[in-house]
Amino acid sequence: MKIPELLCPAGDFERLRYALAYGADAVYLAGKQFGMRAASGNFTEEELCQAVALAHSLGKRVFVTVNTMPRNDEIDRLPEYLEVVGQSGADALIVADLGALRLCQKYAPKTEIHISTQANITNYQAARAWHELGAKRAVLARELSLEEIACIRAKTPPELELEVFVHGAMCMSYSGRCYLSDYLTGRDANRGACAQPCRWQYSLVEPKRPGQLMDIVEEEEGAYILNSKDLCMIDHIPELVETGVDSLKIEGRMKTAYYTAVTANAYRRALDLYKENPTAYRLPGWVGQEVEKTSHREYYTGFFFGRQDGQHQQDGGYQRPWDLCAMSLGQQNQWGPLFSQRNKFSLGDSLELLDPGGPPQAFTLESLLDQEGNPVESAPHPCQTVVLPQLKQVHPLALLRRRKSDEQKGD
Numbered sequence: 029m030k031i032p033e034l035l036c037p038a039g040d041f042e043r044l045r046y047a048l049a050y051g052a053d054a055v056y057l058a059g060k061q062f063g064m065r066a067a068s069g070n071f072t073e074e075e076l077c078q079a080v081a082l083a084h085s086l087g088k089r090v091f092v093t094v095n096t097m098p099r100n101d102e103i104d105r106l107p108e109y110l111e112v113v114g115q116s117g118a119d120a121l122i123v124a125d126l127g128a129l130r131l132c133q134k135y136a137p138k139t140e141i142h143i144s145t146q147a148n149i150t151n152y153q154a155a156r157a158w159h160e161l162g163a164k165r166a167v168l169a170r171e172l173s174l175e176e177i178a179c180i181r182a183k184t185p186p187e188l189e190l191e192v193f194v195h196g197a198m199c200m201s202y203s204g205r206c207y208l209s210d211y212l213t214g215r216d217a218n219r220g221a222c223a224q225p226c227r228w229q230y231s232l233v234e235p236k237r238p239g240q241l242m243d244i245v246e247e248e249e250g251a252y253i254l255n256s257k258d259l260c261m262i263d264h265i266p267e268l269v270e271t272g273v274d275s276l277k278i279e280g281r282m283k284t285a286y287y288t289a290v291t292a293n294a295y296r297r298a299l300d301l302y303k304e305n306p307t308a309y310r311l312p313g314w315v316g317q318e319v320e321k322t323s324h325r326e327y328y329t330g331f332f333f334g335r336q337d338g339q340h341q342q343d344g345g346y347q348r349p350w351d352l353c354a355m356s357l358g359q360q361n362q363w364g365p366l367f368s369q370r371n372k373f374s375l376g377d378s379l380e381l382l383d384p385g386g387p388p389q390a391f392t393l394e395s396l397l398d399q400e401g402n403p404v405e406s407a408p409h410p411c412q413t414v415v416l417p418q419l420k421q422v423h424p425l426a427l428l429r430r431r432k433s434d435e436q437k438g439d
Contacts, residue, residue: 040069051296196279358424374406
């Protein structure tokens with residue numbers, strides 16, 4: 029039985045560390061150019077080498093995105109960049125453009141080539157063709173059902189790896205090939221600069237009534253007619269495994285380190301439990317609940333089970349049911365482990381401690397000290413260093429969180 033790789037996003041070095049610690053088998057990231065998430069922190073050439081070294085020291089892999097649709101002036105700069113990626117020791121380059129593929133083969137010949145979801149692979153003939161051109165892996169289009177994916181697996185060479193997205197934001201356009209952002213803002217989504225206009229609120233204007241906005245639905249706030257729900261397949265690990273895919277991918281290079289850690293931890297645990305006993309597999313309640321504790325839009329299962337209503341027209345905002353309170357500093361003094369504050373928390377708060385590999389540990393905060401060991405009532409200041417004596421010892425990348433009150437959960 030083949031258990032798919034868990035592939036997680038790494039928008040910068042901090043998020044890379046959390047992805048690796050919380051269960052990713054591999055991470056995907058970008059340098060400062062040619063990636064589809066230009067607004068993410070991304071990696072300098074030096075950081076890329078360090079990222080690869082760290083991942084390899086843990087027996088894990090790094091894939092570098094070069095998945096924009098470059099114009100003539102950009103393609104001229106690509107060979108030099110590909111040489112840098114090749115020299116870094118990265119395990120694969122993710123590309124969508126045929127010209128970029130050929131340049132990868134010439135300037136980074138020892139690096140695997142993965143074909144991006146931007147290439148819109150929806151059938152086995154397309155997957156075969158990319159394989160014949162030298163691709164090691166095909167990242168399938170998000171528009172496919174489980175049945176269609178299984179068919180592609182059955183009709184392609186076993187040497188060709190298949191990867192699918194299983195969690196995160198969805199695009200209203202076909203496999204992300206969207207021109208709306210460029211048209212409205214001058215920011216080209218196909219070159220990594222999407223302004224996400226699909227999340228905006230829209231009304232109608234009739235030409236003979238300029239300036240008169242008409243609601244598209246009967247709601248005072250108008251309509252978010254292009255806004256997609258978020259993908260979540262945490263409850264369907266057996267079905268995903270049975271398709272024969274090689275990699276399950278979590279979207280989110282622009283999300284926080286907390287999001288990266290929580291989603292990696294949940295999917296890692298789900299995959300491990302299935303591996304331990306596939307015939308009696310049952311997802312523990314806490315695993316499914318974990319993905320509800322990140323910032324997300326309403327979830328659905330995408331196209332995996334056929335066409336579904338994937339639009340969320342009520343609003344464009346996120347559900348934010350939990351706050352990240354603090355992050356472990358990986359240090360301990362004579363009173364206990366040190367944490368760096370991210371949102372205010374106080375004595376008496378009901379908190380959860382999240383460590384890699386297991387369920388959250390709930391507790392009530394009974395003691396809080398400053399760095400000098402003086403008792404304090406709360407941690408109100410950004411990045412304030414505090415000590416939590418009752419925790420004794422924690423993982424260097426442990427996280428503390430707190431449930432929000434009902435009025436705080438949305439935008």
